Amino acid sequence: MNKKIVVFIMLIILMITSTVIGAFLTQSGQKEETILVGHVDVEIKAYFEKVDSTGQVIESKTENIDYVMNNNEIKFGVIGINISEPNNIQYFDNFRVDILIKSSVYTYFRIAPYEQFTLTYESGGKINEVAVTKDSYSPFNYNLSDFYDNRLRDGFFYYKQPVRRENVSTPSVVTFIERYPIELNYPQYESRYSLQMGFIIEAVQFYKGPQNNWGLMNPPWDSEAEWMGGNS
Numbered sequence: 145m146n147k148k149i150v151v152f153i154m155l156i157i158l159m160i161t162s163t164v165i166g167a168f169l170t171q172s173g174q175k176e177e178t179i180l181v182g183h184v185d186v187e188i189k190a191y192f193e194k195v196d197s198t199g200q201v202i203e204s205k206t207e208n209i210d211y212v213m214n215n216n217e218i219k220f221g222v223i224g225i226n227i228s229e230p231n232n233i234q235y236f237d238n239f240r241v242d243i244l245i246k247s248s249v250y251t252y253f254r255i256a257p258y259e260q261f262t263l264t265y266e267s268g269g270k271i272n273e274v275a276v277t278k279d280s281y282s283p284f285n286y287n288l289s290d291f292y293d294n295r296l297r298d299g300f301f302y303y304k305q306p307v308r309r310e311n312v313s314t315p316s317v318v319t320f321i322e323r324y325p326i327e328l329n330y331p332q333y334e335s336r337y338s339l340q341m342g343f344i345i346e347a348v349q350f351y352k353g354p355q356n357n358w359g360l361m362n363p364p365w366d367s368e369a370e371w372m373g374g375n376s
Contacts, residue, residue, distance in 0.1 A: 182249025186347040187315075190223050192238040193323055205233045211340045214271045225339040228332060236330040236339065239284070241321035243303070243345070250306035250373070252354055253347035255291075255320060256299040257284070260340045282339065283330070285322040292365040302364055306350035306372060 191206040211224035225239055226232040245251060261276035286293065291301040301320070309315050324330060348357045354371050355361055363369055 182349060183247060184249065184251050184347050184349055184353075185246040186251065186253050186345055187244040187246065188255070188343055188345055189242040189244055190341075190343075191240055191242075192233050192235075193240050194233055194238045195323065195326065197326065199326060203233055209234060211338075213273060219340070221342065223341040225341055227330065227337055227339050228335040230329065230332060236282075237324040237328075239321060239341075240319075240323050241343075243318040243320050244315040245307050245309055245318065245347075246315045247308045247347065247349075250308045250350040251347050252303065252306055252350050252371070253345060254294075254300040254302045254358075255346075256295070256301070256344040258342045258344070262338050262340055264336050264338065276337070283324075285324050287319050287322060290318065291320065292363075294364045297364070300346075304363070304365060 189206075190209065191204060192209065193201055193205075194203040196202050209223050211219040211222045213219060223239075224234060225236055226234045227236050229235060230237065243253065243255070245253070259278075259282055261278055263274050263276050265272055265274075281295070286301065290305070291303055294300050294302055303318060307316050307318065346358075348354060350371065350373055354363075363371055
């Protein structure tokens, strides 16, 4: 049995990004068993999108959104979210995340968000940053219709259906974080505060992938159910 796991890592503490892409393959000695061989590939697309009062997009930003420390040091793979200037395109309200599924076979995936409040201050002519403890998660507009929030147990959200690409050149797109509701506004903080965001995403082939790679015999959202299989 050969297996590979796709892991896209954006770690705030280590400030590194690591991607391993592959597929979980299974093989049997029984000639009559169909062997599903495929390629598992998922990608996180984080961006900012500002809309008007009717919900029409008026501005978006998909590049150069990494957190900048001390005005010059970039934390690649760590997203900087503004929480002090509502008119800034990178303000909390405008943050969005999609998942692009490029797998050639049906795939299950899970994603773990990591957030860190940061306080910046000057001391002795030097700019310093310290992590600020929060008692609860930030109110991101997660897609809870399609994802199961299992963070209190293992830190992950699970996409509840197996999914694969539309075709060779077109990935399937799944919304993970929608823009903050227009009628609501995230609380405004002083300019010395900011929010950093990173993710870990893992994907496995639907056939025996969750059991062999995650050690989950049943889906987290239903301990009595079996993992659903996709149609090949």
